[in-house]
Amino acid sequence: MQHPRTPDPIFADERLAPLYDAFEGDRADLLPYLAIVHELGARTLIDIGCGTGEFALLAAAEGYAVQGIDPARASLNVANSKPGSALVRWHEGTVETAPASRSDLAVMTGNVAQVFLEDEVWLRTLAAIRERLRDGGHLVFEARRPSARAWESWAEPHEESRAFPSLGLVRHCRELLEVDLPLVRFRHSYAFPDGSLINSDSTLRFRSEGEHREALNRSGFEVVAVREAPDRPGKEFVFLATAV
Ligand SMILES: C[S@@+](CC[C@H](N)C(=O)[O-])C[C@H]1O[C@@H](n2cnc3c(N)ncnc32)[C@H](O)[C@@H]1O
Known part of the structure; x- marks a missing residue:
């Protein structure tokens, strides 16, 4: 069985993780995700590959119940040092090791989907996400368009x-x-x-729209839309899928 690989040093190294936010700069990319949370009427969220917690903290500050999941302890330490961090339930590990839940919505911001290089690991991750969503819940994630x-x-x-x-x-x-x-x-x-x-x-692994659709269908999801990332037109797929 293939195991998820150790996160890259920029996320997992104690000296590098505290630099991530500053070099990442403005996070206008996260606001459309918040709009999707509103649009779907979700109340309980899981943020997979939450990194330094920018999205999890944004959503928690709006009153959503958020679980932030990431295997990189150094990034979670950064997240934990931020104002409002006590509002988020943090899990150091992968979605497969995360506590059971029946959440309304799972998100992967910042092209997290591309860190899953092997199809076996990607499919297991999607299946574990499905298990942690209620029936009719949603998954939204972005990935760069190979084209x-x-x-x-x-x-x-x-x-x-x-x-x-x-x-x-x-x-x-x-x-x-x-x-x-x-x-x-x-x-x-x-x-x-x-x-x-x-x-x-x-x-990073670049998958076609067809490959993403097939993986989602095989993992208990139905794709309801493939959108643009408003801040990166033409560059990203934003998949919105329902847990069926
Ligand atoms: C590009 S960062 C994005 C972080 C965050 N979502 C954001 O938008 O700032 C990718 C994240 O995926 C995490 N990651 C790597 N392998 C993972 C895995 N198997 N499961 C969940 N997250 C993983 C890394 O530790 C890192 O925090």
Whole structure:
């Protein structure tokens, strides 16, 4: 049986996870998810791959009952340090190890769906999500459209710095390592003022709309819509599926 792999250092390393939010910048991408929560009238949510908890905290602040799930302890530590964190139930692990629930809605923001490289692990994850939703509940997640070829922009030199009160200036570079579709590998490097350099290598899987539909159908979901991400038109699939 294939096991989920260890999350990338940018999420799981104690020195890197606290940098994630600053380099991620504005999270306008999360607001459409909140609109979907309202649209569906959901009250109980699970946020899978919640990372540093930005969406879970946004929803909890609006009064929703939220469970945030992520295997990266360093990211959950960041989430836990934020105002309102006591309102969220955090689970360190995968959705398969998360407590049973009959939630109204499961979300995966920030292209979490692409971290599941093997079909076996992706199907097991979807099945575990289905088990934790009530009948008629919903799953919404985004994934980059292969046709938008995001990796081409990742091949362009990318370097930026951010100042952190406790650290000083940290420089971040991104480098495309390999395109071997459907897998794309890239590296984030972080240079710290004390001279240390930490790399975080990532691999993402790009699935077609048909592959996503088939996986959802096989896992107890019916696709009700494939939408755009309003902040990234033409670049993302946003799947909205009902638990049947
Ligand atoms: C790109 S981040 C997105 C984080 C967050 N959803 C956001 O929008 O900021 C991907 C997240 O997926 C998490 N992850 C990796 N493997 C996972 C797995 N098997 N199950 C759930 N989450 C996982 C990582 O730890 C990381 O926090």
